[in-house]
Amino acid sequence: MKIHKEGRITVFFVVFLLLTINVLLVLYVSNFLVFKYLVQFVSFIFLLFILHFFRKPDRQIIVDKNGILAPADGKVVVVEEVMENEYFQDSRMQISIFMSPMNVHVNWYPIAGKILFSKYHKGKHLVAWHPKSSTDNERSSVVIKSKFNDKEILVRQIAGAVARRVVCYAKENQDVMQQGEELGFIKFGSRVDVFVPLDTKILVKLGDKTIGRQTVIAEY
Numbered sequence: 421m422k423i424h425k426e427g428r429i430t431v432f433f434v435v436f437l438l439l440t441i442n443v444l445l446v447l448y449v450s451n452f453l454v455f456k457y458l459v460q461f462v463s464f465i466f467l468l469f470i471l472h473f474f475r476k477p478d479r480q481i482i483v484d485k486n487g488i489l490a491p492a493d494g495k496v497v498v499v500e501e502v503m504e505n506e507y508f509q510d511s512r513m514q515i516s517i518f519m520s521p522m523n524v525h526v527n528w529y530p531i532a533g534k535i536l537f538s539k540y541h542k543g544k545h546l547v548a549w550h551p552k553s554s555t556d557n558e559r560s561s562v563v564i565k566s567k568f569n570d571k572e573i574l575v576r577q578i579a580g581a582v583a584r585r586v587v588c589y590a591k592e593n594q595d596v597m598q599q600g601e602e603l604g605f606i607k608f609g610s611r612v613d614v615f616v617p618l619d620t621k622i623l624v625k626l627g628d629k630t631i632g633r634q635t636v637i638a639e640y
């Protein structure tokens with residue numbers, strides 16, 4: 421298990437801060453042993469949480485030319501037909517995956533192909549499961565055209581109420597050589613929407629758990 425590059429500065433800062441607090445307690449607080457032990461315990465738990473959050477699993481990619489892989493770990497919270505107005509301007513099937521703070525927060529490309537569109541939007545920080553979070557929150561939208569057919573999908577990273585930064589590595593006209601390549605990272609609780617053609621066979625339902633890079637959520 422590795423620490424993702426997006427979390428290295430945060431981890432360093434947290435280690436420095438917690439170490440400083442605990443050293444000062446040892447040096448200048450001779451009484452209140454219970455309080456010192458409590459601070460040490462809380463510091464340890466918080467550090468474990470930060471390390472757990474920014475983990476980058478060494479995970480095998482399950483390649484499926486006709487399949488669309490889950491772009492994130494989490495729980496399926498939306499499976500419905502919607503009007504996608506940012507790029508396609510038509511009806512699409514939307515699959516949304518909610519990531520809790522305990523999930524891996526790395527995001528991956530669901531298919532291999534060429535990136536036709538990539539755009540970052542500033543926005544609000546509504547809770548990630550709010551219906552308007554897909555259009556009103558801070559987000560990044562990426563459209564990929566499959567290298568195996570002419571099908572196009574849109575992947576949208578969405579910041580939540582706690583998440584305050586969406587990191588997206590996609591650039592227009594860039595080639596995604598293999599399913600499961602890294603798309604980006606979202607910090608502290610968030611959501612990923614996938615918009616696919618209406619004739620796509622959906623393989624997940626509400627409440628299903630997904631494993632990024634491995635769970636096939638739909639197929640052509």
